[in-house]
Amino acid sequence: MPAIIEIKDVTKEFKVLNRREGLKGSIKDLFSRDYKTVRAVDSISMSIEQGEIVGYLGPNGAGKSTTIKMMTGVLEPTEGQILVDGAAPYKNRERNAQKIGVVFGQRSQLWWALPLIESFRLLKDIYRISDEQYDGMMKLYGSLVDIEPLLHKPVRQMSLGQRTLSDILAAFLHDPKIVFLDEPTIGLDVSMKAKIRTLIHALNKEKNTTVILTTHDMGDVDALCRRIVIIDKGKMLYDNDIEHLKGFFGSYRTLKIRIDGDMKEIAESIQKELPDFSVSADDEWISVLVDEEKAKVIDVLGRLQSSCKIKDMQLEEISTEEVIKKIYEEGVS
Amino acid sequence: MKLKRYLALTRAGIIEALQFRLGSFVIVVGNLLYLIVVYFLWKAIYASAGTKVVNGMTFSDTLIYLVLATALFNFMEMYAVWEIGRAIQSGKIVLDLLKPMKYRTYLFWSYSGSFVTNFFMTFLPTFIVVTAVTHGAVHLGLNLLCFVISVVMAIIINYSIDFIVGTICLYTESIWGINIMKQVIVLLLSGATIPLAFFPDGFRRAVECLPFQSIYNAPLSILLDADPEPKKLVTTLGIQLIWCVVMTVISKLFWKASLRRITVNGG
Numbered sequence: 127m128p129a130i131i132e133i134k135d136v137t138k139e140f141k142v143l144n145r146r147e148g149l150k151g152s153i154k155d156l157f158s159r160d161y162k163t164v165r166a167v168d169s170i171s172m173s174i175e176q177g178e179i180v181g182y183l184g185p186n187g188a189g190k191s192t193t194i195k196m197m198t199g200v201l202e203p204t205e206g207q208i209l210v211d212g213a214a215p216y217k218n219r220e221r222n223a224q225k226i227g228v229v230f231g232q233r234s235q236l237w238w239a240l241p242l243i244e245s246f247r248l249l250k251d252i253y254r255i256s257d258e259q260y261d262g263m264m265k266l267y268g269s270l271v272d273i274e275p276l277l278h279k280p281v282r283q284m285s286l287g288q289r290t291l292s293d294i295l296a297a298f299l300h301d302p303k304i305v306f307l308d309e310p311t312i313g314l315d316v317s318m319k320a321k322i323r324t325l326i327h328a329l330n331k332e333k334n335t336t337v338i339l340t341t342h343d344m345g346d347v348d349a350l351c352r353r354i355v356i357i358d359k360g361k362m363l364y365d366n367d368i369e370h371l372k373g374f375f376g377s378y379r380t381l382k383i384r385i386d387g388d389m390k391e392i393a394e395s396i397q398k399e400l401p402d403f404s405v406s407a408d409d410e411w412i413s414v415l416v417d418e419e420k421a422k423v424i425d426v427l428g429r430l431q432s433s434c435k436i437k438d439m440q441l442e443e444i445s446t447e448e449v450i451k452k453i454y455e456e457g458v459s
Numbered sequence: 460m461k462l463k464r465y466l467a468l469t470r471a472g473i474i475e476a477l478q479f480r481l482g483s484f485v486i487v488v489g490n491l492l493y494l495i496v497v498y499f500l501w502k503a504i505y506a507s508a509g510t511k512v513v514n515g516m517t518f519s520d521t522l523i524y525l526v527l528a529t530a531l532f533n534f535m536e537m538y539a540v541w542e543i544g545r546a547i548q549s550g551k552i553v554l555d556l557l558k559p560m561k562y563r564t565y566l567f568w569s570y571s572g573s574f575v576t577n578f579f580m581t582f583l584p585t586f587i588v589v590t591a592v593t594h595g596a597v598h599l600g601l602n603l604l605c606f607v608i609s610v611v612m613a614i615i616i617n618y619s620i621d622f623i624v625g626t627i628c629l630y631t632e633s634i635w636g637i638n639i640m641k642q643v644i645v646l647l648l649s650g651a652t653i654p655l656a657f658f659p660d661g662f663r664r665a666v667e668c669l670p671f672q673s674i675y676n677a678p679l680s681i682l683l684d685a686d687p688e689p690k691k692l693v694t695t696l697g698i699q700l701i702w703c704v705v706m707t708v709i710s711k712l713f714w715k716a717s718l719r720r721i722t723v724n725g726g
Contacts, residue, residue: 240475
């Protein structure tokens with residue numbers, strides 16, 4: 127099967143004005159031609175097939191949004207080639223738009239003041255959806271979520287969760303080949319997150335829609351993606367099955383403790399005591415990244431408790447950021 | 460069916476505008492206050508002039524002109540500069556660009572709903588009141604048809620100017636100052652705040668060479684001219700048509716070039 131998205135050695139550079147400090151500097155900046163080039167995306171290649179759900183991960187500012195904007199046709203790559211369904215998206219943005227759907231978790235494409243059903247009707251006309259297809263889609267939605275109470279509610283009166291759900295339904299309405307979901311579960315409660323994951327999963331199964339999902343929530347990735355792509359500082363770090371990655375980092379846990387006194391100093395002494403694990407401290411917590419293959423978390427905690435008085439503790443799964451940090455430091459083969 | 464997609468946007472715009480009923484009433488009240496100010500201002504001007512006719516216009520001529528100009532303003536003003544500027548600042552423009560429609564067209568038709576509601580809620584009532592109160596100052600005949608054609612072209616010219624100014628926001632990333640400047644220039648040079656007849660001769664001739672007078676002066680002079688010479692009518696409409704085409708082309712090209720700049724260098 128041919129790939130629906132084909133990215134080859136794509137690089138995107140931005141020109142940014144070098145800003146100077148202070149009032150004098152700001153005035154000078156008005157006439158400055160002193161640009162520096164920032165490389166947001168650095169020779170990325172990947173190939174995505176129809177029907178895949180790909181988790182696209184990376185810390186803030188890694189270049190995720192830039193890549194997505196290039197795939198949607200809003201940005202043009204500086205170098206390299208992107209093909210979406212066989213055509214370069216930026217060359218004919220309107221035609222590309224017909225084939226894709228987008229959800230940006232932070233903003234809504236729905237008409238703020240109108241009941242949801244009116245937004246749907248409008249999208250139906252804008253995307254030239256046939257009556258049959260529209261009815262079919264509404265029936266499908268009805269079977270997946272409790273849509274009826276939402277339809278007649280103005281979008282501005284919706285909760286964030288309802289709005290996100292509606293935005294996802296709107297993005298799938300014209301049966302696009304690809305849907306881009308940018309942090310769809312941001313700021314939602316646990317049950318809403320679960321609902322949205324189920325919905326995305328079902329729509330992907332039902333319509334064989336390709337889904338590109340960016341998120342910071344490992345729960346989203348676990349529930350939906352089999353394949354993940356990680357980028358940082360514009361460079362691709364990882365592109366493979368999620369199982370593969372878990373094999374590497376599944377045994378890591380972050381132990382966070384709070385102790386009275388100067389955290390930095392204590393962190394240093396703990397680091398000496400536990401040379402195998404990386405210890406870091408911020409204003410609130412001392413974090414110890416424990417590899418459970420080397421030592422049990424409970425044993426580490428015991429040792430710490432014998433040497434200092436622990437006021438509070440938390441145990442966390444390794445976060446995306448930490449996975450990426452580890453990949454960045456150690457690499458994955 | 461291309462038109463269907465556009466009319467769908469018009470329809471949504473009408474529903475949307477009707478959601479904010481209170482807003483329309485506030486606008487009506489605000490206009491009333493503005494018109495009261497205009498009334499006393501011009502009354503004072505005519506009183507100090509000492510003659511009944513100033514620059515070929517009587518007091519009631521001027522007042523009728525300005526009342527209708529205000530009504531026209533409420534109906535045609537799109538605030539597209541705000542919309543574009545805000546979309547750029549908030550980044551919402553990315554979502555608009557991802558609609559399978561040209562942004563310029565999309566925005567225009569999104570606004571068309573408010574034309575319809577404002578026409579019925581502000582312009583038409585004002586027009587009826589003015590016609591009834593002045594007993595025949597507004598001639599009801601063929602000039603009405605010409606007026607409608609003229610207004611449609613005025614809307615297109617006005618939108619193109621708004622769109623050009625909105626596009627400038629892509630470069631400046633600030634809206635407020637630019638918008639105020641645009642509004643002052645357009646309202647003054649189009650004859651919306653002061654009839655063009657009151658301008659000094661040289662200045663007036665210069666203004667008549669600009670596109671702005673086609674927005675307010677042209678439709679209003681057609682409407683208020685009870686006995687138009689066909690030649691003058693055709694010239695007015697012809698000049699409007701030329702500006703219509705020129706401004707549309709400029710705004711399209713400018714947007715295209717600017718959009719290229721964004722897609723190459725990011726927004």
